[in-house]
Amino acid sequence: MxxxxxxxxxxxxxxxxxxxxxxxxxxxxHAEVHTQSWSFNGFFGSFDQAQLKRGHVIYKDVCSGCHSMGLLAYRDLQDIGYTEDEVKAFAAEVQVEDGPNDAGEMFERPGRPSDRFKAPFPNEQAARAGNNGALPPDLSLMAKARAGAGFLGYDGADYIFSLMTMYKDPPADVTIPEGMHYNEAFKGHQIAMPPPLSDSEEAPLDQQAQDIAVFLTWAAEGNLEERHRTGVKAILFLVVFTLLAYATKRKVWANVH
Ligand code: HEC
The missing domain is CATH 1.20.5 (Single alpha-helices involved in coiled-coils or other helix-helix interfaces)
Structure with missing residues (x-):
């Protein structure tokens, strides 16, 4: 050297x-994060469709009031087990702007399965105005955007779970300005988002937090299961190939002494 x-x-x-x-x-x-054991982790990991559906309902009923998910189309929901008719019904719940028509005018029509999820606000300014100046970010890729963001390299789903469950009363020496909230999972601990979830009759907070974290992970990693399947196929192929190569080698060298 x-x-x-x-x-x-x-x-x-x-x-x-x-x-x-x-x-x-x-x-x-320090932002703190609680890790969970997720069904989608690991080589054979996969999503649980019932859980994905629960997560979707939470997004629809709660988060979509402030957050867009602009990379998803209603028809993507067929991936998590909804029928075509159910997807049509979800899409038709919203009115979307379309046009211009023959008269050159924009018009409203019920959503279609090919439409993207409708955003709660028409533009960033409106979103900020509705949230004390803070912008609720689009959640399409959030599970990925925050994956490994921490020093310990935690998972995006762990972060979302933690963000949902770690609202606390601030310590005595910390004052939180009006309109802000104390959350130990958030960087700096001050977040403009009010606690979106809490224990309900249908499900405890922890379960709701897991469900929405899984839904957002699915959204960000839509083809995870496909990739896992491809991985398994590739390994099977390699095993068979190795066996064949070995058999061939034995055969070719069999008469060489
Ligand atoms: C009342 C409006 C509102 C609702 C409802 C809401 N959020 Fe938020 N959310 C916000 C705002 C505002 C921010 C930006 C916070 C900030 O920058 O301080 C935010 C930020 C976030 C972030 C990003 C945090 C980061 O690290 O930057 C995530 C993730 C998030 N929200 C998830 C959710 C989920 C999941 C739900 C539904 C269960 C939800 N939000 C419901 C307003 C909302």
Missing amino acids: SKRRIVLGIVTAIAGLAALGIVAANPVH
Whole structure:
């Protein structure tokens, strides 16, 4: 090893340790995350359709009041087990703007399965105006956007679960401005979103939080199951191929002594 490389190595190591030290020594409002065991994790992981449907209902009944999910179309819901007619009915619940018609005018019509999920606000300004100046982000890719965002590399679903369940009374030495809320999972602990879920007669908060986290993970990772299946096929192929190669080798070399 050359001298330069050794020096470079030492410098890198020191820089790395310093960076770790800065992260570890910074006590300012660490976001905390509770990890769950999710059905979709692991090599053979898959989504639970009943849970996805419950999560969709939560999105529709609660979150969609403030958050868009603009990358999803109503017909995507067939993936989680709804029939074509059910999907048509979901779509028809909203009025969407279409046009222009032959008279050059925009018009409203009931939603169709090919329409994207309707956004709650017509534009960003309206969304902010309705939320104390804060923008409720689009949730289509949220489970991915926050995946691994933490120092410990947690899962996006764990983050969403935690965000839903970690609203607390602020500690005595922390004052939360009007319109803000204290949440230990959120960076800085101050969030403009009021607690969207709470224990209800149908389901405890924890279960609702898991259901919505799973729905948002499905939305962000729609083809996860497909990918898992492809992975299994690829491995089966490799196993068969290896066996064949081995048999061929034995045969070719059988008469060589
Ligand atoms: C009353 C409006 C409102 C409702 C209802 C609501 N949210 Fe929010 N949400 C917000 C606002 C505003 C923000 C931005 C918060 C901020 O930046 O301080 C936000 C932010 C978020 C974030 C991003 C946090 C981050 O790390 O940046 C997630 C995830 C989220 N909401 C999920 C949900 C889910 C899931 C539901 C339904 C169970 C929901 N929200 C219901 C208003 C709402």
